[in-house]
Amino acid sequence: MTVDEAKLNDLLGRFVVDVGASFQALGAVVGDRLGLYRALLAVMPAVPADVARKAGADERYVREWLAAQAAGGYVSYDPGTERFFLTEEQAFVLADPDGMQAAAAFLIPLAAGMNIDRLTEAVRTGQGFPWHAHDPGLFEGTERFFRPSYVANLVSSWIPELDGVEDKLRTGARVADVGCGHGSSTLLLAAAYPSSEVVGFDYHAPSVEQARKRAVDAGLADRVSFEVASAADFPGGGYDLVAIFDALHDMPDPLAAARHVHEALAEDGTFLLVEPYANDQLEDNLNPVGRLYYGASTVICVAHSMTEEPRTAxxxxxxxxxxxxxxxxxxxxxxxxxxxxxxxxxxEARP
Incomplete structure (x- = not known):
C-alpha cells in the first residue's frame, strides 16, 4: 500500500479539527452553564480576571477556557491589548439571551455520549435505543437547538406559506402539535394566534410536564394544553392544522403516524410537516449540514426508530x-x- 503523504496530512488535519471540536463541545456547554459568554459580553474587552469575576468562576480556568474559545473562533482576542471580546455575530450566536444560544446544541452529542456503550451494542446487534433512555441533556439541547429557527420562521414565514392556514389561525382554529417535546413550537403558535385552540402531544411524559411548566411561565396555560400521547393515537379530530416538527423521521412507524394525522384532520385541514433539510441523493448531502444530521441520526433518530416494528428508520x-x-x-x-x-x-399536505 502506497500512502499519499499530502492526502494523509489532509486527513490528519480533519482528525485534529474533529478532536478539537469535541473538546470545544465540552467548553461550550461549560461556558453556557456558567454564563461565561454572557459575562464576556457584559465586560468586554476583558482580561480573564474580568470575566471570571463577572461570572463568579475561577480565573485560572477561565483563562484557559477563553484561550480555547479564541482558538476555535468562538470568541475574539486582541494581542495588542491582551483582551478578549465578542464580535456582534459571536454575541448573537452564543451570548445574547434572545439570540441563537448555539452552545446548547453541544448538549446533544454530549448527552448521547453518556450511553456510548449501549449505543455501540445497538449498532452491533440492530436493536433500538429509545429517546426516553437518553440523558435529559438531550431533551434540553434538542429544544434549544431547534427553537431559534422556530422563533425566526414559524409565524413569520412558514405559516404564511401554507394555503389559507394563517387566516384560519387568526379567526380561530383547532391545532395539534404532535411530538411537541418541551413545547416551544406549541407555545409560539398559541402566543401568535390567541383565538386558536392549541394542544401539544408527546409520548414522553417528562417532556410534557416541562411543556406545561413553560406554558404557565409564558402566561399561556389558559390557551394551550399538553397531553401524553403518541403520534399514532393522539386524541381528537376535526383539526384545522396538525404539525409535526423535526420528529416524524424518528418514529418507528411514520406511516402510521401520517395516516392518523390524515384521519384527525378536518376535511379542509392542513398537515404541516417540518423535517431536517436534505436533498434526495446521498451524495448531495455530503456537506456540513448533512454531516451534522447523519451523525445525530445514527445515535438518536435511527436508534429510536429501531425500537419498535416496523422499524422504518x-x-x-x-x-x-x-x-x-x-x-x-x-x-x-x-x-x-x-x-x-x-x-x-x-x-404542506392536504387530504
Whole structure:
C-alpha cells in the first residue's frame, strides 16, 4: 500500500479539527452553564480576571477556557491589548439571551455520549435505543437547538406559506402539535394566534410536564394544553392544522403516524410537516449540514426508530421525495414543499 503523504496530512488535519471540536463541545456547554459568554459580553474587552469575576468562576480556568474559545473562533482576542471580546455575530450566536444560544446544541452529542456503550451494542446487534433512555441533556439541547429557527420562521414565514392556514389561525382554529417535546413550537403558535385552540402531544411524559411548566411561565396555560400521547393515537379530530416538527423521521412507524394525522384532520385541514433539510441523493448531502444530521441520526433518530416494528428508520436525511411518497401513501392527495431554510424542509399536505 502506497500512502499519499499530502492526502494523509489532509486527513490528519480533519482528525485534529474533529478532536478539537469535541473538546470545544465540552467548553461550550461549560461556558453556557456558567454564563461565561454572557459575562464576556457584559465586560468586554476583558482580561480573564474580568470575566471570571463577572461570572463568579475561577480565573485560572477561565483563562484557559477563553484561550480555547479564541482558538476555535468562538470568541475574539486582541494581542495588542491582551483582551478578549465578542464580535456582534459571536454575541448573537452564543451570548445574547434572545439570540441563537448555539452552545446548547453541544448538549446533544454530549448527552448521547453518556450511553456510548449501549449505543455501540445497538449498532452491533440492530436493536433500538429509545429517546426516553437518553440523558435529559438531550431533551434540553434538542429544544434549544431547534427553537431559534422556530422563533425566526414559524409565524413569520412558514405559516404564511401554507394555503389559507394563517387566516384560519387568526379567526380561530383547532391545532395539534404532535411530538411537541418541551413545547416551544406549541407555545409560539398559541402566543401568535390567541383565538386558536392549541394542544401539544408527546409520548414522553417528562417532556410534557416541562411543556406545561413553560406554558404557565409564558402566561399561556389558559390557551394551550399538553397531553401524553403518541403520534399514532393522539386524541381528537376535526383539526384545522396538525404539525409535526423535526420528529416524524424518528418514529418507528411514520406511516402510521401520517395516516392518523390524515384521519384527525378536518376535511379542509392542513398537515404541516417540518423535517431536517436534505436533498434526495446521498451524495448531495455530503456537506456540513448533512454531516451534522447523519451523525445525530445514527445515535438518536435511527436508534429510536429501531425500537419498535416496523422499524422504518427514515433517518434525519430522508429527503423530500421519500417524505412526499410517504404522505401520499398515508392518504394525502396534495403534498408540496411550502418553503425551506438551510436546516429545514417545510412540507404542506392536504387530504
Amino acid at each position: 427514515l433517518g434525519a436525511q430522508a429527503g423530500e421525495a421519500r417524505l412526499t411518497d410517504l404522505l401520499h401513501e398515508a392518504g394525502f392527495r396534495h403534498a408540496r414543499r411550502a418553503t425551506e431554510t438551510p436546516f429545514n424542509l417545510v412540507l
